[in-house]
Amino acid sequence: MSDFQDFLMDDFGEVEIVEKTVKLGGKEKKMKFKPITAAKGDELRKSCRKISFHKGQKIIETDQDAYMAKIIIETTMHPDFKNKELQSSWGVLGAENLLNAMKVKMLDGEYSELFSIVSEINGYDKSMNELIEEAKN
Template identity: 70%
Template structure:
């Protein structure tokens, strides 16, 4: 008989906030992150797709840069990119514009590291071999 106990709602934990030091603009800052849900990930992926038809064939194009921007914004708890005060201090309106403005003061490698941290926190960093090994344990 299958044991459903492991799949009851009370057995699922809410995602915890993870604090990590991140170098931005040449200075180390403490940032806080929370993994997004699979539902939020699906919504973001759908918003970053462009569907066209070419000779009767459906063509789906994904904008990886837009996806990463939205994932960073939704995963980052501190600083809150949706903060009106923070946006005002950078002279922008909107979370995406704020992140883009902050990128102008970051080194390229710093942004790559931030992207990597956000990917890791959301579980995108695991290879198929990692997942197979994890399933064995």
């Protein structure tokens, strides 16, 4: 007899919203994050893929910068990057354009720290830079 009780749908917990203080633009901001599902992660990765063919061989490349932006946007609950009023205050349309506008006011290390927090909340135990280096090798 196989024991599958631990894998019944009711045994899977709901994800919780995590509140963190993050330094952005030189000031500390309270932000809220919610982990994405594995299915959503797959969807985001696929949307950042480019498929090409070289000498008859299929080559799949993932735009890591685009993936980082999408995972930050989908994981961040507050501020809501999809909020039209917030986008308007920055003079942009679209969540990715808002994040890019905010990046202009952030230090590079602040953006990396934001992604590090998002990665940790989503269950990655390695930083994206480590994962990128592993993928290159």
